[in-house]
Amino acid sequence: MITSDRMAAVDRNAEALCVPRKQLMESSGNAVARAVRGLADAGASVTVVAGRGNNGGDAFVAARFLDDYEVSVRLLGRPESIATDIARENWEALRAAECDAEAVTDSANLDLGDPDVVVDAMLGTGVTGALREPEATAAKAVNDLDASVLSVDVPSGVDADTGESAGVAVDADRVVTFHDEKPGLSALDAEVTVADIGIPAAAERFTGPGDLLALDRPSQSHKGDFGEVLVVGGGPYTGAPALAAQSALRAGADLVRVACPEAVAREIQGYSENLILRPYDGERLASEHVEDVLSLAADHDVAVLGPGLGDHEETLAAVAEFLERYDGTAVVDADALQVVPEVDTEATLLCTPHQGELRKMGGETDEDWRTRADLASEFAAELGHVLLVKGAYDVIAAGDETRVNRTGNPGMTVGGTGDVLAGAAGALACVLSPFQAAAVAAYANGRAGDAAVEENGYGLLATDLIDRLPAALRSDTR
């Protein structure tokens, strides 16, 4: 099963893997034509009712493949209003070949004839809300025909994710959907087939620019919409929590605070005026601070636990106590990771070990990334948490999903890049699921590193990544 949002992400990832959408449209249209052949013999009459989006584009391709049928294509709206270049090019291909392809600009003039088959390609996954005109009238006209109704991807007017329709919808006999089943189609009273349209498995397995689409911000946004992060770090080290906190800001969090020992608070503050410090007594995290840190964490969307905390016995005991009592979402990194397998927690954890830390947690690793992915997946299921195992290929694993990230370069073995990743994951976990946040953080962190090396060559600093995170998180850049 795949949701519309994930489908859009995978589609974009496929494009980045050199399989452009127009090529997918060609396969989709071909699959629709094949389904028409299954419904009626050559020579039968077929009316295609097409909308102005890519759903219509699929049907224009199908019409081209049905030369041996009597095909009429009716476009709802003006050709200039076709929403994408690829759909328009396929419309123009029909016109250039002098097919019976006409635009209908007034739904009062819509005459679908009396075809054997009607192809419903008005709207697919791009639908929002109830069908507007002229689609609503056209949907009723389709339902009134005696023809077999074949819907492209999803019956027009039906939400592919929920199966619901906000108003009138096409009553399909058959649906040809693409790539994978859609949650909203299973409850329909129609025969659904899934067509393989040549999206490479890599478009799902590897992170890509499509994964960033989930971050697109609505124009009406308010302070706090993108989350507040608490970094719990510092003590023996001061740079790590400062890097994680600044990274969380650059990854889009609205507010980031750092809970740290009083002894190092001024030093951490000294790295940046953008940081807000919440110091507790002493030189390192210990049991007596857990109560206060817990109540502070409760006021944040996500905690990032670990950067620079060190591995003093007292600190690790405090980390364990924190996790046992915390029920929110936390990114766990560095020395705090070793505690995770021993604690019983209600919290949702995103653990970000490198391979050494993974072994310390009791997990296994392997030279081959495929084997590593399988091992990480098993271990994530065992832990009941999300794992981001860092390496040349990062593996992101939850119990039921695994993804692999290939961005990044050898320059990123420098100290501090892990803190940057943990901070970014914390910010992203405010707005995405922990699995998705881990995938996007790994992708963007590596992409930032790649951009830095491209500009300056090796000799990368962790701070170089932070500065490049905003650009690396933009979905509209390559």
Ligand SMILES: NC(=O)C1=CN([C@@H]2O[C@H](COP(=O)(O)OP(=O)(O)OC[C@H]3O[C@@H](n4cnc5c(N)ncnc54)[C@H](O)[C@@H]3O)[C@@H](O)[C@H]2O)[C@H](O)CC1
């Ligand atoms: N990998 C893939 O998933 C592929 C999918 N293909 C096909 O593309 C469509 C989705 O195309 P898209 O252009 O995003 O959207 P639609 O064609 O569904 O419609 C967009 C169009 O409709 C207008 N609109 C939105 N809501 C309404 C409404 N309630 N009433 C009227 N009009 C509405 C909106 O303004 C847009 O202009 C997918 O389903 C597949 O069929 C690709 O061909 C191959 C890869």
Ligand SMILES: [K+]
């Ligand atoms: K449709």
